[in-house]
Structure formats: C-alpha cells, structure tokens
Amino acid sequence: MTVPRPGFLEQFRTVVEVHADRPALVTGGTQVISYAELYGRAAALGERLKELGAGPERIVGLHLEKSSEYVTALLATWFAGAAFLPLDPALPPERLAFIAGDSGMTLAVMSPGHGAALDGLGIRLAAIGDEAERPSRVLSPPPRSGEEDLAYVIYTSGSTGTPKGVMVPHRGIVNFLHAQIPVFRIGPDSRALFYLSTSFDASISDIGTALLSGAALCIEPAEALQPGPALVERIGARGITHLDIPPALLRVLEPARMPACVETIIIGGEACPPEVVRRWAERFRVVNVYGPTEATVCTSLCVCDPVTWRRPLLGRPIPNATLHLLDERLAPVAPGTAAELYIGGIGLARGYLNRPDLTAARFLVRDGERLYRTGDRVVERDGGEIDFLGRVDRQVKVRGLLIEPEEIEARLLQHPEVRHAAVVKRPLPRAAREGLVAFVVPRTAGQPVPAGELRVHLARSLPRWMLPQRFEFVDRLPLTSTGKVDLQALATRALSRRASGWTPGLANDETGILAEIWEWVLGVEGIGPTDDFFEIGGDSLAVLEVVAAAESCGLRLSPPLLLRHPTLADLAARLHAGAEGSADVTSGAMSCAGLREDVAFGAEWHELLRSARQRPHVPVDGPPRALLLTGATGFLGSRLLHELLLRTGAEVHCLVRAQDDAAATRRLQAALHGHGKALDPEQARRVLPVRGDIDLPLFGLDQGEWACLAGSIDTIYHCAARVHLVAAYDALRASNVLGTREVLRLLCTGRRKRLHYASTLSVFVATDRNTGLLAEADDLASTGWVYGGYAQSKWAAEYLLRSAGGEVGQVRFYRLGLITGDATTGYCSPTDFLSLFCKGLAALGCVPRRAEELRLDVTPVDFAAAAMAHLSLHAAGAGAPSTFHIANSRSLSLGELLDALRAHGIAVAAVSDAEWRGRLAEFGDSARGAPEAAAYLALCRALPGGSAFARQRTLDLFQATGVEFGMKNTLGGLAGSGIACPPPSGTLLRTYLTYLRG
Numbered sequence: 001m002t003v004p005r006p007g008f009l010e011q012f013r014t015v016v017e018v019h020a021d022r023p024a025l026v027t028g029g030t031q032v033i034s035y036a037e038l039y040g041r042a043a044a045l046g047e048r049l050k051e052l053g054a055g056p057e058r059i060v061g062l063h064l065e066k067s068s069e070y071v072t073a074l075l076a077t078w079f080a081g082a083a084f085l086p087l088d089p090a091l092p093p094e095r096l097a098f099i100a101g102d103s104g105m106t107l108a109v110m111s112p113g114h115g116a117a118l119d120g121l122g123i124r125l126a127a128i129g130d131e132a133e134r135p136s137r138v139l140s141p142p143p144r145s146g147e148e149d150l151a152y153v154i155y156t157s158g159s160t161g162t163p164k165g166v167m168v169p170h171r172g173i174v175n176f177l178h179a180q181i182p183v184f185r186i187g188p189d190s191r192a193l194f195y196l197s198t199s200f201d202a203s204i205s206d207i208g209t210a211l212l213s214g215a216a217l218c219i220e221p222a223e224a225l226q227p228g229p230a231l232v233e234r235i236g237a238r239g240i241t242h243l244d245i246p247p248a249l250l251r252v253l254e255p256a257r258m259p260a261c262v263e264t265i266i267i268g269g270e271a272c273p274p275e276v277v278r279r280w281a282e283r284f285r286v287v288n289v290y291g292p293t294e295a296t297v298c299t300s301l302c303v304c305d306p307v308t309w310r311r312p313l314l315g316r317p318i319p320n321a322t323l324h325l326l327d328e329r330l331a332p333v334a335p336g337t338a339a340e341l342y343i344g345g346i347g348l349a350r351g352y353l354n355r356p357d358l359t360a361a362r363f364l365v366r367d368g369e370r371l372y373r374t375g376d377r378v379v380e381r382d383g384g385e386i387d388f389l390g391r392v393d394r395q396v397k398v399r400g401l402l403i404e405p406e407e408i409e410a411r412l413l414q415h416p417e418v419r420h421a422a423v424v425k426r427p428l429p430r431a432a433r434e435g436l437v438a439f440v441v442p443r444t445a446g447q448p449v450p451a452g453e454l455r456v457h458l459a460r461s462l463p464r465w466m467l468p469q470r471f472e473f474v475d476r477l478p479l480t481s482t483g484k485v486d487l488q489a490l491a492t493r494a495l496s497r498r499a500s501g502w503t504p505g506l507a508n509d510e511t512g513i514l515a516e517i518w519e520w521v522l523g524v525e526g527i528g529p530t531d532d533f534f535e536i537g538g539d540s541l542a543v544l545e546v547v548a549a550a551e552s553c554g555l556r557l558s559p560p561l562l563l564r565h566p567t568l569a570d571l572a573a574r575l576h577a578g579a580e581g582s583a584d585v586t587s588g589a590m591s592c593a594g595l596r597e598d599v600a601f602g603a604e605w606h607e608l609l610r611s612a613r614q615r616p617h618v619p620v621d622g623p624p625r626a627l628l629l630t631g632a633t634g635f636l637g638s639r640l641l642h643e644l645l646l647r648t649g650a651e652v653h654c655l656v657r658a659q660d661d662a663a664a665t666r667r668l669q670a671a672l673h674g675h676g677k678a679l680d681p682e683q684a685r686r687v688l689p690v691r692g693d694i695d696l697p698l699f700g701l702d703q704g705e706w707a708c709l710a711g712s713i714d715t716i717y718h719c720a721a722r723v724h725l726v727a728a729y730d731a732l733r734a735s736n737v738l739g740t741r742e743v744l745r746l747l748c749t750g751r752r753k754r755l756h757y758a759s760t761l762s763v764f765v766a767t768d769r770n771t772g773l774l775a776e777a778d779d780l781a782s783t784g785w786v787y788g789g790y791a792q793s794k795w796a797a798e799y800l801l802r803s804a805g806g807e808v809g810q811v812r813f814y815r816l817g818l819i820t821g822d823a824t825t826g827y828c829s830p831t832d833f834l835s836l837f838c839k840g841l842a843a844l845g846c847v848p849r850r851a852e853e854l855r856l857d858v859t860p861v862d863f864a865a866a867a868m869a870h871l872s873l874h875a876a877g878a879g880a881p882s883t884f885h886i887a888n889s890r891s892l893s894l895g896e897l898l899d900a901l902r903a904h905g906i907a908v909a910a911v912s913d914a915e916w917r918g919r920l921a922e923f924g925d926s927a928r929g930a931p932e933a934a935a936y937l938a939l940c941r942a943l944p945g946g947s948a949f950a951r952q953r954t955l956d957l958f959q960a961t962g963v964e965f966g967m968k969n970t971l972g973g974l975a976g977s978g979i980a981c982p983p984p985s986g987t988l989l990r991t992y993l994t995y996l997r998g
Contacts, residue, residue, distance in 0.1 A: 009142035023216040025068040041072050046079025054080035061108035063087040069128045073109040083150040086198040094461040147171035154201050157404035165353035172296035172347030177208040179318035188214035189663050192242040201293045216659050227252045228541045239658050247272030255283045257830035260670030270397040271312040281306035290314040294372045296347035312388045321345035335380040342371040396425040415457050419443045426491045435469035448473035510572040521545045529569035541930035548933035558951040559726040560588025589785045590792050599800040612748035612808040624650045624715035631720030635829035638671035643869035645683045653688045664689030694720045694739035710750030718743045719758045729792040736793035747809045754810040756872045759798045761815045765959035766791035775966035776883045788954030814868050817859035817887030823982045826995025840935025846909045848916040851942035852895035854958035858984040866979050875973035884970045891960035892984035900989035
C-alpha cells in the first residue's frame with residue numbers, strides 16, 4: 001500500500017497560502033470568512049483548547065449547530081492535536097449524557113450562553129468567539145498528527161438500543177478526500193452547500209473537499225434547507241455548484257427546476273431508484289459514493305450514467321481501499337453470487353469505543369489483512385461492477401442518517417404500555433418519501449397508546465431524526481416460519497385508514513382537525529400542541545396543501561395565518577377566536593399607510609436626495625453607454641440582458657452573487673442558456689460582472705467599488721426581486737424593498753443617471769383597487785390595502801422611488817403582468833404559477849362551472865423583455881411617459897384554458913357547484929399534493945363561502961377578472977417596432993403545455 005499524503009492541516013495550510021483572501025465559508029449568503037481568517041481563527045482556538053487540556057487521544061465535544069463556528073472548532077480540535085465528537089444541540093439530555101460519559105470527554109466547545117445542556121456532566125466548556133480567534137496573516141505551521149492518532153469519534157445507532165462510538169484515526173481522511181475532489185470536479189471556482197447534518201460522517205466530506213480544493217462552503221439555516229421551491233431558489237441565489245444531499249431528496253425535487261449554476265450532485269448513504277438517478281444524470285454530473293462510518297466516510301464511488309444506470313452500483317474502490325465479497329466461511333465468491341461485502345485498507349476505524357466485543361465481531365483479520373464486515377449484501381456483475389442488494393442486518397438510512405431500528409424498538413419496549421414493537425423503513429402513505437413506521441402491540445389488547453405519548457417517550461432518549469413518522473397498532477406481529485418477526489410483511493402491510501390519509505370528520509375541533517391535516521401532509525404522527533409546522537418538515541408547498549385541506553372541510557385557514565402562527569396550539573387558538581375576521585391577519589393584508597411609513601425617508605436620506613437634486617443637469621438622453629442590470633440571472637432579467645446586448649452597444653454591468661468573476665460569468669451564461677441564448681465574443685466582452693448582493697447595503701461593495709460603479713454607469717435597469725407565493729412582507733423586504741432603496745442610493749450617487757424599474761401590475765390588482773380600468777397614469781395614492789407579501793414589497797418599492805421625485809434622476813416604471821413562458825419554446829421559470837396551476841388542474845380533473853369566465857393575464861417573457869428594452873431606449877426622452885403597463889391586451893378565460901388542456905389530452909370537467917363541493921370533500925385523499933392545492937386555492941374567487949376570496953386572495957391567479965389594463969403609453973411606444981404580445985391562443989397554450997409535459 002502506498003503511503004498516504006501529508007495530514008489534513010498541512011495540506012489545508014498549502015491551500016490557504018494560495019487562496020488566502022478567497023471565501024472559505026459563506027454563511028447566509030452575506031457573512032464571509034476567508035481562508036486566511038479561518039486558518040487563523042482555528043489555530044488560535046486550538047491554542048486555547050490546548051491550554052484547557054486538549055491533546056492527542058483526548059476527545060473534544062462540539063456542541064454547536066451547523067455553522068462557521070462548527071467548522072472552526074473542528075479544525076481547532078485538530079490544531080490542538082485532539083479528536084472531535086459532534087454533539088448536535090438538539091440531542092435529548094439522556095442521549096447527550098450517555099455520549100458524554102461513554103466517550104470520556106472532559107472538554108467541549110459551545111456557543112456563548114448555550115452550555116446549559118452540558119451542566120452537571122463534569123465537562124469544561126470553551127465558548128467560541130471572535131475576540132480570541134482574530135486571524136493573523138502569518139500562517140503558523142500546524143502540528144503534525146500521527147497517522148494513527150485519533151481524529152474523531154461519531155456515535156451511530158446501536159442494534160441493542162445503546163449508541164456506539166466509532167473511533168476514526170487520521171490515516172484515511174486525506175486519502176478519501178483526494179479521491180473525491182477530482183471526481184466531484186470541485187475547485188476554487190466552486191460553491192458547495194453544507195447540507196448534511198454534522199451527526200452524519202459524510203459531512204466531513206462536505207467540509208474537506210471544499211477546504212482542500214479552495215472552494216467556498218456555503219452554510220444556510222436549517223429552515224432554508226427544507227425541500228421545495230424555496231430551497232431551489234436559495235441554491236440559485238447562492239450560486240451553488242456542488243450539492244451533497246440524501247438520495248431521498250432527488251425524489252421530491254425536479255431536475256428541470258434546478259438552477260443552471262448546479263454542476264455536481266453527490267448522493268450516498270442509501271439506494272435511490274435508478275430511474276430517478278438517470279433523470280438527474282441527464283442534466284447534472286451525479287456521483288454516487290459509498291462507504292460506512294467504520295471505513296472513514298468513502299471507500300468507493302462512481303459517476304452515474306444517464307443511460308446505463310440501471311442498478312445501485314457501489315463504484316470502484318478508491319486508492320488504498322479494497323473490497324471483498326465473502327461467504328459465511330470468509331471465502332471469495334464467484335461473480336454473480338450474492339455475498340456480504342468486507343472492506344480493507346487504510347481507512348478502517350480502530351473500532352468501537354469501549355466495545356471490544358462489538359469491535360471483535362465487526363473487525364477481523366483474513367490472510368493477514370484487517371477487514372470490516374459491512375453487513376451489506378452485494379453481487380459482482382460482469383465487468384467487475386458491484387451492485388448493492390440490501391442489508392444482511394437491519395441497519396437502514398433515512399434522509400442519509402444511519403439508524404438501527406432495534407434501538408428504537410428497545411426504547412419503545414421501555415414504555416410500560418408496550419408489549420412488542422417492530423420498526424421498518426417503508427414508503428410513507430403519500431409515497432413522496434420513505435420513513436420509519438413503528439408497529440406496536442399494546443400491553444392491553446384493544447387499548448393503543450396515543451401516538452403523541454409514544455413520540456414524547458422516544459424523544460426523551462432519541463434524536464428527532466430517529467423518531468418514527470407513523471405508529472401502527474396491531475394485535476400481534478407477523479412471524480416467519482422460524483419464529484422471527486416477518487419484517488417484509490410489515491414493509492408491505494396496508495396501513496390503517498387513519499394513517500393512510502386524512503378524512504374530514506375524524507376530529508371536530510380546530511386543534512384536532514389541524515393535527516390530522518398536518519399528519520396527513522407531513523407524514524408525521526403524534527403531533528403535539530407545541531410542534532412548529534416548519535420545524536417538523538413543513539415548507540411553502542406544504543403550506544398550500546394544509547390550507548387547501550383545511551378549506552375543503554370549512555376551516556377558515558389562510559397562508560398568512562399559518563405563516564404568522566406556525567405552532568399547532570397557537571394556530572388553533574387563533575382560528576377558534578375567529579381570527580378570520582381580521583383582514584390583516586387572515587388575508588395577509590397590510591395598509592398602504594403602514595407601507596408608506598416603513599419606507600419613509602429619514603434625515604440622512606433627505607440630505608442625500610437634496611444633494612442629488614443639486615447636481616448639474618447633464619443630459620442623459622440617447623442610448624446608454626454603460627449600464628447596470630440587477631436580476632440578470634433571473635427569469636426576466638436574463639432575457640432582458642439578451643435584449644439589451646442586441647439593441648445597444650453598451651457595457652452591461654451585471655450585479656451577481658458569486659465568489660469571483662469567473663463564477664459570476666458562468667451564472668450569467670447558464671441563465672441565458674435556459675432561454676436558448678448564448679453570448680458571442682463581442683457580447684461577452686461587454687458583459688462585466690459586479691459581484692454583490694441586492695440584499696446588502698451598497699450591494700456588499702466597498703466604498704471604492706461603489707464610487708467607481710456610480711461614476712461609470714449612466715443607466716440602471718432594476719429587475720432583481722424575490723418572487724414567492726406565500727412569503728410574508730418581512731421575508732421579502734430585504735430583497736425587494738431595501739434592495740430598491742440601495743438602487744435609489746446609486747441613482748443619487750455620482751453622475752446623473754436614468755433608472756428603469758421593473759414593477760408589477762400587482763400594485764393594483766393585489767389591492768383594494770382590483771376592478772375597472774387601471775390606467776398607466778394612476779398613482780398609488782388611491783389604494784388602501786395590499787394583499788400578499790410579494791405585492792406589498794413591490795408596492796412599497798415603487799412608492800419609495802416615486803417619493804424621491806424625478807429631480808434625483810430620470811425614473812421610468814414598467815408594471816408587468818403575469819410573466820409566463822417563452823412564446824416560441826415554452827421555457828418557463830421554475831416558480832411559474834401558471835405551470836403549477838395546470839399540473840394541479842390535470843390532477844384535480846374538474847373546476848366549478850361558474851369559474852369558467854374567470855380571467856388571467858398571460859405575458860410571455862420574450863415579449864416582456866423586448867417591450868421593456870424597446871420602450872426604455874426609444875420612449876424615455878424628455879417629455880416621454882414615465883409609466884408603462886406591459887401585459888397582454890387580451891386576457892385568457894379559464895374556459896379557454898380548459899379547452900386547450902382538453903385538446904392536449906388532459907381531461908378537466910366543468911362541474912356544478914354541488915359536485916365541486918363533493919370533489920373538495922375528497923381532498924384528503926392521499927393522492928393529493930401541492931399542484932392540486934395550488935390549483936384549488938388559485939380558484940379562490942370560485943371557492944364556496946363569501947369570505948374565501950378574502951382569505952386566499954394572495955394565491956389568486958385570476959387577477960385579470962373584472963379589470964382592464966390601460967396600455968396607451970405602451971402601445972404608442974411599441975408602434976412600428978414589430979413587438980407585439982402574442983394573444984393567449986391555442987397555439988401559445990399548446991407550446992406551454994408541450995413544454996410542461998416534456
């Protein structure tokens with residue numbers, strides 16, 4: 001065997017010397033720690049840990065959330081020569097106390113003020129903070145760790161009910177990282193998302209491959225990593241190129257919806273359906289990794305081929321690792337024969353801490369080579385490929401985390417009312433994901449223990465990720481012919497009606513009904529009054545499902561109400577108290593007076609505006625020579641970028657979140673590629689990335705960069721905005737309101753400029769001014785209330801700009817309709833509401849007949865971008881209009897959309913109100929999901945009950961009903977240009993539906 005490379009810290013120092021000022025860690029997209037800073041902080045904290053007793057063979061607990069502090073503390077432990085042990089702060093006190101005692105650790109690192117959980121355990125605490133870890137430009141040499149020195153201990157689930165600590169030395173760490181880095185194609189221009197839990201040893205791969213390749217490791221809050229559109233949006237916003245995620249996540253995300261910045265997706269820990277892998281491998285580089293904790297994270301890997309990936313392959317062994325297929329006598333088996341997998345090589349762990357018996361059972365010597373018995377059943381195919389067939393024992397992985405069902409069973413049996421229990425991993429009733437189902441035989445026949453009580457009982461000793469999602473009560477457990485529990489029979493057994501879906505009527509108060517709905521939507525049983533919807537798995541799509549199910553049984557719930565009151569008891573109390581009567585609570589309305597107050601200018605701003613008005617009146621007519629475009633990687637902004645490059649010879653400065661210019665350029669090119677466009681060499685020369693963030697003061701630029709930008713551009717196109725179906729105003733304010741304020745600051749700084757602002761017709765149709773003629777000359781003074789976070793943030797932003805007055809610079813407003821897909825290709829945004837609505841209609845199969853005359857606007861993105869570009873260049877001189885409505889001159893009725901769906905082979909019936917109500921009563925069927933919920937709520941104008949529209953209007957798709965968009969300025973400005981909005985004809989809808997179904 002070859003000698004492994006120098007240790008991790010030695011190689012990390014070499015990387016730091018090359019990439020000292022580049023981002024190593026990026027938290028929340030804004031807080032950046034450079035490589036030099038990270039090295040300095042970790043080295044300084046390491047010295048402090050040594051003073052507190054850390055050293056070789058000593059274990060230091062990391063009682064920290066996944067954060068930059070966690071990474072710093074991990075490295076600091078190695079700087080101190082010690083070994084780290086991750087301690088998730090969410091661990092139950094009983095389990096934390098066991099691990100602390102079993103590991104013998106006497107020192108732990110924690111966040112300031114968060115050490116209460118470790119009180120009474122005899123552990124010295126070191127609070128991590130910046131004051132003692134200020135970086136030095138001098139990189140002190142790291143200590144040389146011996147290959148056999150202990151690097152870390154990770155506790156995994158134990159089959160006897162006792163967790164076991166795996167002791168991993170340093171010798172295999174750099175070996176597997178150097179095998180992964182070239183296959184992952186991760187390098188200095190990469191941005192990797194730190195997704196996996198620190199309790200999962202694969203998180204060491206996330207950290208190590210990033211830090212040894214010069215990449216940036218991006219750390220996001222846990223609530224931002226819930227599967228759904230918000231996660232996809234976050235990945236795009238952060239420019240993530242590399243994702244290491246549990247395979248189960250591939251089933252609930254759509255590859256076509258992923259941002260173009262993504263390059264490589266790493267999966268491992270459990271088998272993923274081959275058809276799912278192939279679908280993702282068609283678009284991205286998908287790497288499957290394999291390796292147990294006992295063999296240092298990874299022992300084999302392979303790139304998944306989109307054509308040939310038909311089975312879960314383990315891949316080829318990495319250097320210095322060996323794979324052996326052996327029978328019960330430890331003899332090699334012939335290819336094609338199923339056998340247990342044994343692993344050898346330098347990555348093997350020492351064994352299990354304080355468990356010599358278990359170490360002897362799992363680690364053995366064969367022909368002079370030490371091997372680990374994996375418990376994985378595999379087979380070697382022709383060509384040497386190894387297929388994973390399953391487990392010899394019962395060990396499973398759920399969401400990438402290793403679980404011994406026997407441990408859960410042992411804890412269940414400690415409950416005095418449980419006689420027998422068996423836990424299996426199986427598809428949850430709604431089939432969106434797999435989870436744990438506990439089959440329980442109560443001690444007293446016919447008297448099941450409340451599921452909530454069992455959850456509380458288990459939560460005292462098990463982490464949340466080990467709690468079963470379902471509890472099924474049975475009279476007896478099925479047995480095999482040998483008298484063992486028939487686990488296969490349990491894995492396929494039909495679940496009870498209560499567990500398989502939600503049916504209205506099983507509860508008769510708000511708390512009970514909501515609990516049933518949450519259980520149905522999230523696949524989690526035993527929900528308690530203090531459970532937070534988003535902490536137990538809820539996301540924005542789940543919000544739609546819950547609200548739709550609640551509406552279907554007469555519970556007056558709205559998305560804003562759930563967002564504001566996410567705990568079960570609080571939400572139920574609000575409903576019981578009649579919160580639906582409060583417009584601002586239920587409908588998510590905000591008064592325009594409140595919005596005006598939020599964006600009112602203070603003394604500093606009044607002075608800035610005064611100075612801006614006093615600047616010399618230098619003419620800014622004529623085509624732009626240098627312009628700034630925000631939102632250039634967005635759906636509309638990227639298409640506008642293409643139009644501006646075609647129609648002007650200007651330098652286009654594009655504000656992009658990226659770690660360097662190369663990464664920014666890749667994001668821009670990827671966004672254009674989605675539209676089927678590309679930059680030719682001349683255009684590429686004119687595109688100048690500005691690395692910044694619309695959410696930050698001065699876009700995150702330093703004063704020199706800001707002044708340079710303000711002095712070099714003559715025009716601003718502001719298209720950046722965060723679009724979200726259900727997010728509240730506070731969640732969108734930073735991007736949509738404060739970002740616009742920074743654009744105004746730029747307008748007021750340096751030379752005089754023009755500003756072209758992409759507003760929305762929602763500033764009227766999502767307000768109490770949602771009927772009649774909406775003229776371009778109408779201002780915002782006539783509105784009193786605005787509904788929904790997105791419309792509120794755009795209303796406030798437009799009001800902010802109008803309040804500044806035109807004297808600070810020429811400002812033009814473009815109020816856009818519902819932006820839909822490209823009229824030629826059908827290409828649409830990943831968050832396209834019309835597409836989600838059509839999917840939902842196809843699944844619902846019906847609409848209320850009286851809804852057929854509802855109307856929606858259809859504004860293809862190619863028309864919107866071309867119109868905005870042309871109007872900004874040809875209708876923006878002195879005396880030209882200041883406001884343009886860019887929408888379709890003819891709205892689309894729901895009836896016409898239904899005809900198009902039927903012509904495309906999608907049957908959707910128009911039914912009576914009575915039949916519609918009957919269909920809705922069946923909404924709890926387990927086949928229902930987010931698209932159906934979105935379609936149902938988008939028809940809020942037709943929902944039964946006079947107040948339904950008021951509750952759900954933030955999801956109203958048919959905002960063109962009863963409204964005429966005045967477009968005199970737009971039509972006049974486009975006359976003779978050849979630019980016209982295509983009508984919502986059968987041809988256009990067929991294009992959209994073809995793209996959607998493809």
